[in-house]
Amino acid sequence: MQAEDEPIKTSCTVAHQHCKCFDFLTDEQRALIEKNRVTVEFKKGEIIAKQGSFTSYVLMVCEGLAKVYFEDKDDTLILRIAAPGSLIGLTSLTKSSNVFHYSASAYVDTTVKLIDINTFRQLIGENGLFAAAIIDILGENSIQKNERFYCLTHRQSYGKLADLLLCLAGNIFRTQKFVLPLTRKELAELAGMSTESVIRTMKKFQDDKLITSNGKTIEIINPEGLLKICELG
Amino acid sequence: MQAEDEPIKTSCTVAHQHCKCFDFLTDEQRALIEKNRVTVEFKKGEIIAKQGSFTSYVLMVCEGLAKVYFEDKDDTLILRIAAPGSLIGLTSLTKSSNVFHYSASAYVDTTVKLIDINTFRQLIGENGLFAAAIIDILGENSIQKNERFYCLTHRQSYGKLADLLLCLAGNIFRTQKFVLPLTRKELAELAGMSTESVIRTMKKFQDDKLITSNGKTIEIINPEGLLKICELG
DNA sequence: ATAAAACCATGATGTATGTCAGGATTCCTA
């Protein structure tokens, strides 16, 4: 039985919350950001950012849930789920190639702030603490991606799905029982397996009393068991 | 027939050269770095950095070739190859958790500069251009990791190995014919497949006149063909 | 309200690739 603020440690699929970088701004700097940002609401399924397109802003998810994914040919790889507090587009801060290197779309209705990229760059230049915070965020993202990378390449389906479920419970919904706004197909994309395998494996987890699932409502009743499955591969 | 300075574009496995961040330092700042760094030589196979251990420096590869890898249980995932110019340990700049989040070891005899991490932090704080350059590097690493991630999860063995070979030729050795300091087992680790599969696939590539390979010497004779294999999966 | 589309579910089948076993070659060391 873990506390809500101390989620289970898994390889994890999702971004942590990190708006803390803005805490290091002065009042004027914060005002500058406020002046150079707009808030946009995206409907479920809408594309928030498109890989390859020019970008003039960094995105911050305020409400909702977004999928950040890499596209190549007709196939896609989900890089992470962006929950409220996540920044999207930090990899496009490079002056030389200001295009999005991945796409993002809304899993559910999602509110996003678009912050002017040049303002962002300016603040990095003039506020060392802010810059350091951004570097922290990039570092955290990198570490998390390594873990997810490991998970998807070294585990087999049971482990991948167990990891994903623990992650959703621990980091996104922050409770053991939640209504999943994702389809099995989307779970499959996240876990890097086929939709059918997800369904079969979910069934297995139910038979083994690790979870219950009626439709979209999922409850994790044996997190330790799931964790063990993660660790065994 | 591509120019040496314009390597083939692949998902790639290796880090690009990027020392450019130091170009933005003032003479005093550069002197400060010089004063707070040591140079260390590692023999082939030696561990340069160990995941989980405390770190007080950022590493820069000067000569040689290093493997950057993530460890979990007995299994490992290679994150990238660090060629001269690569920085290792940027993800440990966070004040809160100054441990290495991955290990590094020397593929061949390798010279590394250890730069004091607090000096590094100080320079990020006081030199916005330097900070921006570090953010660029982290961003580039992230983009590259996405591509490699995609490659390893979405392609099958032929595509993965073809990609790796093009990468080694294009980005590490920068020539179509090179003496590979890696074993088949190490190639397998890099491509995320079994040693036997690497050997079999290499044989297939030879039969198809895509490469030649006597022992450690490998020549890519049909890069376009290999690239096509990458793209087809 | 009803049609269409998407989603969920389950069984049958195929295949890519890992694993195991064995032998040949190369590399290292004492």
Add this chain to the structure above:
DNA sequence: TAGGAATCCTGACATACATCATGGTTTTAT
């Protein structure tokens, strides 16, 4: 320079998982 270890290579075998097919259910849209 010999003996042992690591590496390289090949074949046989096993299997996890994707794919395909089909039908039932839910959601969406008009």
